[in-house]
Amino acid sequence: MLKVQNLHKAYRRHATVVPVLAGVDLEVAAGEFLSIIGASGSGKSTLLHLLGTLDRPDSGSIYLDGQRIDDLPPRQRDRLRNQKFGFIFQFYHLLPELTALENVLTPAMVGYSLCGYWWSRRELRRRAIGLLERVGLGHRLSHRPRELSGGEMQRCAIARALMLQPPLLLADEPTGNLDAHTGGQIIALLRQLNRDAGLTIVMVTHNLDLVAGTDRVVRLVAGRIDSAPVSHRGADHDYAGLHQRQAG
């Protein structure tokens, strides 16, 4: 479904160039739940932003369902983000002025024209309420983000990501700001969505404890995908091994 070839990305500030991705090759099959792990600063979030067309690579290419998407004009990239990708962020990124229901409806408001939205408003509202009920927030429709707990905000963000039924969910440290128990609930919810709806999920995290339930785990080391198998024994042990390999 998603294919990445020789992806390079570096950040520049004046004369200083900080390379982040140095030739990433990756393939994600439809319906797969892929975890990308790596230490902080390894380029996980950058990779996810490139996959989600929020940023452009310096070189390399990204294909979605066989169509190259990294060089699309801005309007088409905007459309793609709206229709094909659902984003989940570490800090939930809900709009504070809107209620939970309005936050979930936002992708529809962005994607539909004013008239289109008006005509479909009942159906869209029904779908948004259904999604919020599905993530356990049926009783929190009119609550603002500041009135929700961290776990509830993340569940609301998941409902928002699913609003336009995108085929691909991109999750950037979705449990990074939550305690272990709530984080586990979020991962379980994602797993359930992956199994029940066949949703393709790409999740980046530095927490190896969360990746156990995912279909495949890849590791990002020094801006490349490390081909060595990833053990689920614990983050500390695994990162020690990663550092040894990088030094070698």
Next chain:
Amino acid sequence: MYKLLLCGRYLLTRYLAFVCIVSVMLGVATLIVVNSVMSGFSSKLKERLHGLLSDVMVESVSLEGFADPADKMRRIAASPVGHLIEAMSPQIEVFAMMQFRVGYRGELITRPCKLIGLDPDSRAKVGGFAEFLENPRNRQRPSFALSEEAQRRQLLLHPPLPELPGPLDFARPGEPPPPQWDTPIAPPKVARGIIVGHAIATYRDKNAPLGESARDIVLLHPGDDVTITTVGAQRLQPVYDRFAVCDYFKSEMSEYDANYVFVPLDYLQRLRTMEDRVTSIQIRLKDPEQAAAVRDALQRIFPASTYQVHTWQDKQGPLLAAIGIERNLLNIILFMIIVVAGFGILAIFSMIVVEKTRDIGILKSLGATTLGIMSIFVGYGLLLGVVGAALGTVLGLAITDNINEIERFIARSTGQAIFPRDVYYFNMIPTNVQPGNVVLINVGAILTAVIFSVAPALRAATLHPVRALRYE
């Protein structure tokens, strides 16, 4: 849809935005009030000037005037524009000095004035005279006749003297003594009537309570003597005569009320030795809008070397132009208030964009376009402009409607008169709300709000989504 929703929510949740609304509101309200008052002054002044002046006047270039006004009027009536003329009246206008005594043996006052000799009947048809006379009877049918009260005052001032029986002669011896001088009494010599400007005959009481209508103190009562001295027409010799005040001319235009005195045309002609000559012919048109066309047509008939043909607007051109210039200047200066409000919008929006950086990143991650993000903030500016302009319009119209009450309240509170009523002789601040102007002010304010929101909106729209999402 999200743009409308967010504009509305930002408006309701960002209290800082109310500062912008208040700035726009005050700017719009001030402009509406100033425009309405200036327009009120302007239209009232125009109305009064037009009320005083005839539509078109054919004037002599010299004080000597021109001969045979009846023939001139016949030529005007027979001209191609004759059918446009409603009425005509011959007139003499000349500078003069007037002298009068305040009270029976009071102070002697001498002052310059503009002496107008007119025929009351024909001038009443032309307009700008009879309607401003104070005596209601004269307003119906103007005349220079003294009222009974004025005649009584004249008699008090000039008591009748016994008439001499004949030429005095020395008595010859043997003749009987002459009869006693107790009878008969000579009829009193009553002076001719003169109509004086109200501001000549009275003065405003400066001690009137603040904000209240000023009281007039009368110096010249009907029947009082006035001596007029002017120049003869043929030779520059002083000519003078005594007149008795028969009425006041009160147009509420200080320039006219403080300078004009009116006497009968035929008498002024005799006084100035200019029989059958006048200095101008005043013309009233059926349609005042035709004044310029009539002026041009008449100027072709009467050569410019001897006659000047003017419309009432030509005569008051500099004054009317000054009012227009004043209004435009005030508009420009006051529009600065709205521009300042615009800079307020720029500053506050820039802050809001910084505050909303992450939200902008979120919206971009959800597929919002650059134009979409920009339109949120431009729409927000538009909304602030519309709300501010609407509130400003309501406030401006409310102030305009109650401007006199507000002026009186401020005058009472501060002890400082804001609207000195003796300057224009208006007892109320005149206002005239012009809907076209109100619309223009609103459009200007809304446009300013939109223009000043473009720069922050552009900044928001061009934010890199990843940098915006990572913004702390």
